[in-house]
Amino acid sequence: MTTTYDPVDARPRQRDHELRDRARRVIPGGMYGHQNATRLPAAYPQFMASGEGCRVRDVDGNEYIDFMCSYGPIVLGHRHPDVEAAARAQLDRGDCQNGPGEVIVELAERFVDVVDHADWALFAKNGTDATTTCVTVARSQTEKRKVLVAEGAYHGAAPWCTPAPAGVVPEDRAHLLHYRFNDLESVTKAVESADDDVAAIVVSPFKHDARHDQELVDPAFANGLRSICDDTGAALILDDVRCGFRLAHGGSWEPLGVAPDLSAWSKAIANGYPLAAVAGNDRFRAGAERIFVTGSFWFSAAAMAAGVATIDALGREDAVATMVRTGQRLRDGLAAQADAHGITINQTGPVQMPLMTFAGDESFELANIWGDVAARNGAYFHPWHNWFLSAAHTDADIDEALAATDLAFAAVATALAAR
Amino acid sequence: MTTTYDPVDARPRQRDHELRDRARRVIPGGMYGHQNATRLPAAYPQFMASGEGCRVRDVDGNEYIDFMCSYGPIVLGHRHPDVEAAARAQLDRGDCQNGPGEVIVELAERFVDVVDHADWALFAKNGTDATTTCVTVARSQTEKRKVLVAEGAYHGAAPWCTPAPAGVVPEDRAHLLHYRFNDLESVTKAVESADDDVAAIVVSPFKHDARHDQELVDPAFANGLRSICDDTGAALILDDVRCGFRLAHGGSWEPLGVAPDLSAWSKAIANGYPLAAVAGNDRFRAGAERIFVTGSFWFSAAAMAAGVATIDALGREDAVATMVRTGQRLRDGLAAQADAHGITINQTGPVQMPLMTFAGDESFELANIWGDVAARNGAYFHPWHNWFLSAAHTDADIDEALAATDLAFAAVATALAAR
Numbered sequence: 124m125t126t127t128y129d130p131v132d133a134r135p136r137q138r139d140h141e142l143r144d145r146a147r148r149v150i151p152g153g154m155y156g157h158q159n160a161t162r163l164p165a166a167y168p169q170f171m172a173s174g175e176g177c178r179v180r181d182v183d184g185n186e187y188i189d190f191m192c193s194y195g196p197i198v199l200g201h202r203h204p205d206v207e208a209a210a211r212a213q214l215d216r217g218d219c220q221n222g223p224g225e226v227i228v229e230l231a232e233r234f235v236d237v238v239d240h241a242d243w244a245l246f247a248k249n250g251t252d253a254t255t256t257c258v259t260v261a262r263s264q265t266e267k268r269k270v271l272v273a274e275g276a277y278h279g280a281a282p283w284c285t286p287a288p289a290g291v292v293p294e295d296r297a298h299l300l301h302y303r304f305n306d307l308e309s310v311t312k313a314v315e316s317a318d319d320d321v322a323a324i325v326v327s328p329f330k331h332d333a334r335h336d337q338e339l340v341d342p343a344f345a346n347g348l349r350s351i352c353d354d355t356g357a358a359l360i361l362d363d364v365r366c367g368f369r370l371a372h373g374g375s376w377e378p379l380g381v382a383p384d385l386s387a388w389s390k391a392i393a394n395g396y397p398l399a400a401v402a403g404n405d406r407f408r409a410g411a412e413r414i415f416v417t418g419s420f421w422f423s424a425a426a427m428a429a430g431v432a433t434i435d436a437l438g439r440e441d442a443v444a445t446m447v448r449t450g451q452r453l454r455d456g457l458a459a460q461a462d463a464h465g466i467t468i469n470q471t472g473p474v475q476m477p478l479m480t481f482a483g484d485e486s487f488e489l490a491n492i493w494g495d496v497a498a499r500n501g502a503y504f505h506p507w508h509n510w511f512l513s514a515a516h517t518d519a520d521i522d523e524a525l526a527a528t529d530l531a532f533a534a535v536a537t538a539l540a541a542r
Numbered sequence: 543m544t545t546t547y548d549p550v551d552a553r554p555r556q557r558d559h560e561l562r563d564r565a566r567r568v569i570p571g572g573m574y575g576h577q578n579a580t581r582l583p584a585a586y587p588q589f590m591a592s593g594e595g596c597r598v599r600d601v602d603g604n605e606y607i608d609f610m611c612s613y614g615p616i617v618l619g620h621r622h623p624d625v626e627a628a629a630r631a632q633l634d635r636g637d638c639q640n641g642p643g644e645v646i647v648e649l650a651e652r653f654v655d656v657v658d659h660a661d662w663a664l665f666a667k668n669g670t671d672a673t674t675t676c677v678t679v680a681r682s683q684t685e686k687r688k689v690l691v692a693e694g695a696y697h698g699a700a701p702w703c704t705p706a707p708a709g710v711v712p713e714d715r716a717h718l719l720h721y722r723f724n725d726l727e728s729v730t731k732a733v734e735s736a737d738d739d740v741a742a743i744v745v746s747p748f749k750h751d752a753r754h755d756q757e758l759v760d761p762a763f764a765n766g767l768r769s770i771c772d773d774t775g776a777a778l779i780l781d782d783v784r785c786g787f788r789l790a791h792g793g794s795w796e797p798l799g800v801a802p803d804l805s806a807w808s809k810a811i812a813n814g815y816p817l818a819a820v821a822g823n824d825r826f827r828a829g830a831e832r833i834f835v836t837g838s839f840w841f842s843a844a845a846m847a848a849g850v851a852t853i854d855a856l857g858r859e860d861a862v863a864t865m866v867r868t869g870q871r872l873r874d875g876l877a878a879q880a881d882a883h884g885i886t887i888n889q890t891g892p893v894q895m896p897l898m899t900f901a902g903d904e905s906f907e908l909a910n911i912w913g914d915v916a917a918r919n920g921a922y923f924h925p926w927h928n929w930f931l932s933a934a935h936t937d938a939d940i941d942e943a944l945a946a947t948d949l950a951f952a953a954v955a956t957a958l959a960a961r
Contacts, residue, residue, distance in 0.1 A: 142644050148662075149650035151827055155664050156836025158641050170646075171639035179636070182644055193638045196838055201636060211630070217598070217620060219612045219814035220590035221922060222577050225561050225601055228589075231568035243567075245574050248667040248816060249837040259701060259709035268711050280835045281700065282678060287834030290678035292687050297713035364838075390838050395638035397667060397816050397839035408570055415706030416699045417575025418668040419615055419783075419809050420816035503640060 132166050132499050135183040139168045142182060156280070157194060157508075164495035164506065174201030176515040179503065187503035188524045190453075192511035195365055198391035198446075199436055200515020206394045209432035213425040224424030226431060233434050234402050238374050240382035241402035245411065246430075247421050250364035251279030253387035253399040254325070256416050258283075260385060260403065261323035261358035264410025269317040271324040271357075273304040275332045278325060278362050278387075298322075304330040305338060307347040314351060323358040323385075324348055328366040328375035329472065334487070334507045336480055337472030345381040358384040358407060364399070365390060368434070369475050369511065372443055374402075394436075396429035442514035443475070449516045450474030456525040464532040466539070478509040481535065492538055493531040500527035551585050551918055554602040558587045561601065575699070576613060576927075583914035583925065593620030595934040598922065606922035607943045609872075611930035614784055617810035618855055619934020625813045628851035632844040643843030645850060652853045653821050657793050659801035660821035664830065666840050669783035670698030672806035672818040673744070675835050677702075679804060679822060680742035680777035683829025688736040690743040690776075692723040694751045697744060697781050697806075717741075723749040724757060726766040733770060742777040742804075743767055747785040747794035748891060753906070753926045755899055756891030764800040771803065777826060780805040783818070787811060787853070788894050788930065791862055793821075813855075815848035861933035862894070868935045869893030875944040883951040885958070897928040900954065911957050912950040919946035 146169070147153040153161060153169075160169035168181035177200055179189040192198065199206065213226065227246065234244035247253055258270055278284040282295040300317060302309040304327075314321055326348060330338035352359040361383035366375045368391045376383065384407050389399035397420070403411055436442070451474045461468040467482035481489040490506035497504050502524040504510055565588070566572040572580060572588075579588035587600035596619055598608040611617065618625060632645065646665065653663035666672055677689055697703040701714040719736060721728040723745075733740055745767060749757035771778040780802035785794045787810045795802065803826055808818035816839070822830055855861070870893045880887040886901035900908040909925035916923050921943040923929055 138644075142647050145647045145651070149647065149654045151662050151664060151822075151830035154642070155830075156834065156840060158836070158841045160641060169641050170644050171636060171641040172643065173635040174639055179640060181641075189640065191640045193640055194838065196638045201639075207633070211633075214626070214630075216592040217590060219615045219816075220593055220620075221598060221608065221610045221612055222579060222588050222590045222600075223573070224591065225557075225589050228561050228564045228568065232564070235568050243570050245570060248839065249671070251837060252668070255700065261709075262711065263709035280837065281674065283701075285834050287832070289832035289834070290680075290682035290829070292681065292717060294713040294716035297716075298711060395842075397638070397842060397845075403570075410709070411570035411574075413706070413708035415575065415704050415708070417577070418670060418699065419613065420667065421575060422577045423814075423816060426816075 134166070134185045134499060138182040139170055142170050164491045164498070166495045166498035176200040177513055177520050187498065187501050188520050190502065190504045190510040190512070190524070192513050193395060195390035195511050196395040197513055198369055199394045199433060199440070199442060200513045201395070203394055203436060205436050206429050206432045210396055210425045210429040213428035218425040219420055219423045223422040224427065226424050226427045227422065230427045230430050233431055234400060237372065237434060238386065238402050239377050240374060240384070240386065240404050242405045243408055243411065244400050244402045246427065247399040247401070247416070248397050248418055249279070249399055250387065250389035251281050251284070252418070253364060253389055253401050254278045254284065254362055255281055256401045256414070257360045257385040257387050258323055258325070259414050259416065260401070260407055260411045261360060263413045264407045265322045265356055265358065267320045267322040267357070268298045269300055269321045270298055271300045271302055271310065271313050271321065273326065273330070274301045275335070276304070276327055277332060305341045305344045307344055310348065310351060314355060321355050321357040323360050324352060325360045325362055327362050328370060331365060331472060331476065331509050336469050337478050337509060339473070340379070342379050345376055345379050349381050352384065360384070361386040363388050366476065367391060368437055369446065370443070370473055372438055392433060393426050393430040394433040396426035398426040398430050440514050445514045446475040446512040449518060449521050450477060450512045452518055452521045453477070453512070453524070456521065457528060460525065460529050460532045464536045466532060466535055472509055475512045476509050489535050489538065493535050496531040496534040497527045500530050502527035553585070553604045553918060557601040558589055561589050583910045583917070585914045585917035595619040596932055596939050606917065606920050607939050609921065609923045609929040609931070609943070611932050612814060614809035614930050615814040617788055617932055618813045618852060618859070618861060619932050620814070622813050622855060624855050625848050625851045629815055629844045629848040632847035637844040638839055638842045642841040643846065645843050645846045646841065649846045649849050652850055653819060656791065656853060657805065657821050658796050659793060659803070659805065659823050661824045662827055662830065663819050663821045665846065666818040666820070666835070667816050667837055668698070668818055669806065669808035670700050670703070671837070672783060672808055672820050673697045673703065673781055674700055675820045676779045676804040676806050677742055677744070678833050678835065679820065679826055679830045680779060682832045683826045684741045684775055684777065686739045686741040686776070687717045688719055688740045689717055690719045690721055690729065690732050690740065692745065692749070693720045694754070695723070695746055696751065724760045724763045726763055729767065729770060733774060740774050740776040742779050743771060744779045744781055746781050747789060750784060750891060750895065750928050755888050756897050756928060758892070759798070761798050764795055764798050768800050777803040779803070782806060783808045785895065787856055788865065789862070789892055791857055811852060812845050812849040813852040815845040817845040817849050859933050864933045865894040865931040868937060868940050869896060869931045871937055871940045872896070872931070872943070875940065876947060879944065879948050879951045883955045885951060885954055891928055894931045895928050908954050908957065912954050915950040915953040916946045919949050921946035
């Protein structure tokens, strides 16, 4: 990364650096997956120590106002008291047992109650489990093979969907067809090319591909997908792993009135406890009954108790409305600061899951400077992945974070002036 | 299931039956996966309430001595104090965060210390994550495609390996080749058919296929696989998901002196907390660095803290030796009882992970009677899936369970006499 600003970081980093050295010896590349901090500017810690509400602390004791929320799971704030109490009460009885606890029934009933299209639910551990199971159910029910996905969309890290080609064989993606998000004609063309063999169309609630400006869904596009699925018998699969319970208290397309047949959930549904879910309608129930999917911890009760408590608290706290309010305050504040510094930015996506990019900043050089300085000043954003608000952020937290981002914009302005 | 014995069950079942009715409405088939109790005789509960040591309790308050240990995860006994303390101390700080806790480094170091062949480790949530990642790393490193698996072996529930065909397309298994466990010639033939394109040979520590008598590995077979992999450059992948830390304090083939290149772990490694691992040697490190695998909860710290505490407690308590002793006591007791009742049984597999079948009982009719009566009398075995001992079982627990199995054998003898 080229930096044209002063990269000196006055915050302590020693513990993080020691741990990185040890990790490089015993973990491939020092870290793997989406939490590999070598992809981020220097001020971002690799190792985190603790969190409370919207504040997190790294292993060197540096505190941040958290706008990543663990890349999505933390929707009520870190260590929400009701969720913690529910999970611990269940842990005190039993978690991973010879059968699920009765909480699995409660949780499935919650999904059926809260999510309009859901007649049933089943539970897993990873978002990838949920998206993969949706595809498997769709194929089981329709007895067709082709699956449409949007170009560049992220639906998990199994061989059929991981963004990296290493270790993947072409057959893993043999029956994938691609369309462009919000381009119904591209969907129609893909369907036509499939020769009446379409099992499913997979779609994200909005276009939230990393390293790209976000794009809200055109209601006509969502309705068009529903019609195409009705016409062809294909399953409409909403990948709500990243957005679920942050955009709406229910499925993310309920405000549009568009009901998927199957939806994939994870991240925020248990406020950080490991849980994923598939919800489906009755048309796909038999298909779901025929497949065999399972995992050693898919029946564990503590995460499910956390899930029930999370869904209830989200409703009780009117969490979506809170995140919309604070997210808008953040967006407005950033817009005013950019303007004051004479910098052109793009703010895209829903305000609860925003992304900010800089005009012409294809290699994210300015975004890296901005994120680095914000992190050094106690606000944890991300240079090229959408951010996440939580219901624990208050107006005062937003304003405090904006004090950090003002310094970050100043650094960007300096870098631009030096060009 | 045909029963020729009195199926009356005096134990309370009302809560379980109420929950099953509710579950049928909101969960496909009433339950999914390996914990679907409709596959088991009537005395087995679907829903569990709690566990402590080797004792578990269902939602109607019925207690059982547990010989399934949650299908493997519980290796130290339910709610082991050291593991619980470590997990809760971590939960009190933070679990799912913007980066892993420093405990990920500790845990990876433990794997490298304790598992002979391991130079590195990475962590996930499901056994299926671990086996799939091993295959992906092998393909990434070797740039070859074919993967050998044993006929009938279980390596997880993703489309490439799930035992059910529904929802799976042929391409998911396009590059799988099959061999017979302990039959080196069948391996050689499969390798020859692969035209120098073998990425990996996947093998279980012993043959533990459900519904079959278990079969220990022939050391010559294990050594032969190692030689074939050395000759061809393929990865030897040990699927230690089910056996890891129960057969040896280290990899399950360490007592044989056969080192895999990659090994897959889950189940027992965190005594019930959701965790999986891949361990690998330096030859496959670059391949592991190139792939992209991840999950929202793969970096969560509480399960990793549980993992470190579990590995330490397993060593400190000499858990494998304890399970060997109590497992042998169970095996001897069952043999004596069967003999006394004039019943021919097969006891197979390691004593820590035993299976008992009845001679000529292809449809598991006798096994179902036996398991049903044992469960009604407070001992939780399984009719056709291998059992699991834990380090919490004492000689007195084994003897108490044997009192239940004696009644179960009597019921089988009655059924046989009525034929």
